[in-house]
Amino acid sequence: MKENRYVVKKDLDSHLLWKGEGPPLAHLDIELTERCNNACIHCCINKPAGDKRSLARELETCAWKDILRQAAELGMMTVRFTGGEPLLRKDFPELYLFARRLGLKVMLFTNARLITPQIAALLADIPPLEEIEISVYGMRRESYEAVTGVEGSYAGFRNGVQCLLDRKIPFVVKGALLPPNKKETAEFAAWAATNPRMDAPPSYAMFFDLRGRRDSAAKSSRIRRLRVSPEEGLDILTRHPGSYLKEMSAFFEKFSSPPGDRLFTCGIGPSCVDAYGVFQPCLSLRHPDLTFDLEKGSLKEANVSGFPRLREMKATNPLYLKRCARCFLRGFCEQCPAKSWSEHGTLDTPVEYCCRVAHAQARFLGLVMEKERAWDVRDSAERIQNLITRVAVS
Amino acid sequence: MKKIRMDMIFSHSSDVVSREIDGALIIVPLTSGVGDMEDDLFSMNETGTEIWNMLDGKKTVQEVVEALAQQYRAEPAEIEQDVAGIVTELLKRRMLVEATVA
DSSP: OOOOOOOOEOOOGGGGGGGSSSOOOOOOEEOOOSSOOOOOOTOOOOOOTTTTTHHHHHHOOHHHHHHHHHHTTTTTOEEEEEESSSGGGTTTHHHHHHHHHTTOOEEEEEOTTTOOOOOOOOOOOHHEEEEEEEEOOSSSHHHHHHHHHHHHHHHHHHHHHHHHTTOOOOOEEEEOOOOGGGGGHHHHHHHTTTTTOOSSSSOOOOOOOTTTTOOHHHHHHHHHHHHHHHHHHHHHHSSHHHHHHHHHHHHHHHHHHHOOOBSSSSOOEEEETTHHHHHEEEEEOOOOOGOOOTTTOHIIIIIHHHHHHHHHBBOOHHHHHTGGGGGGTTTOOOOOOOHHHHHHHSSSSSHHHHHHHHHHHHHHSSSTTTOOOOOGSHHHHHHHHHHHHHHHHH | OOOOOTTTEEEEEETEEEEEETTEEEEHHHHHHHHSSSTTTEEHHHHHHHHHHHHHSSSSSHHHHHHHHHHHHHHHHHHHHHHHHHHHHHHHSSEEEEEEEE
């Protein structure tokens, strides 16, 4: 931070700015549309680009502006426009400008296919102040389009990226590890490394979520089949073992206690508004009992009155209480009410896949032994301390 | 560097958006090139915030100095120096524009 006499640069992430506990709402995800111009085989949310039912239900421009205005009044600094493909909304430039003129920083999650020279000019003239994140599905037309299912999508992605490069607009890339592109990881990493904004190898989505709306058993079943095995995922996560171990050591130093029956252990959020104006505790949690229709109340009511209730919710499922509630990996495991909802239609059913992924990593870290279950471990504190010591001296 | 005269009037630049959050003034760059880094946000100290709020496109620098002099037991020359200092810095950062020249 550079200090001047009167004007001080602030890094909001440090929270040094806030005098009190911070604003009621610091960040909001806005799912502008569930529609997408890709039809990715692993996607948990997409609807076809021209889906008439979605188009008819999506919030209009003025309603989104009202939500953005309310969010800014609650102190929000950053909005993330996501989807579906957010650039499918014809009013994207208008909403983007509106958000920026409210003094919001904008994160944009996109597949880049609809980034035109005009969109790039907008992003260059009025920078989002946050990096643009581009999902990459393959390094070649064949692999890319085998994932997206759309002919011409690869060329569109490349064109969109070129528009950003031409205008020197910063962006980062992330991958989705799928059968059609599994052999391209080195090529993807090499390409990503040419991007000055990528200070680490690209991350991969690979432990895919099932359909968040529980709208298609067939699609969820396909997503299950596309997930990497826990061992394969571990290989990817530990490509750079030194940094992985350091990261894990730091994590377990902070989060290592079994959660008990408290259902939400994630801190909840960032909260989200879906394409139809329904407020959700997070992007993934669409359980109807936990959402709030913003046509019936304000964002403040949804945010301030809803969250304390969530924090007090308890798990009741006996299997959860026997396993997850007693498990020292619980904060590390991706098990959460949203995963439970998309997998089982309940909030507190253990998700076997998450459990297997967490155990595979814990075995690599020396926190659990072969065939041992983390909820049966009695000396977890000692094992974690051993990990921390081992990493510190290595 | 432009010399700040007492008859000058300044207003907030359309290149930035100012917000008050949790009692703190934050200046958010809107257009490219404001600040050294694109993701910079800015805040001000107490004096800076007060002066910023008075630079409303209506008051002259002289009027700002006089208003501050009524609130603070400081030498007018010292206040004048403070106001000129912040105006200079904000102009350099493109956060302020000269509204009219008398």
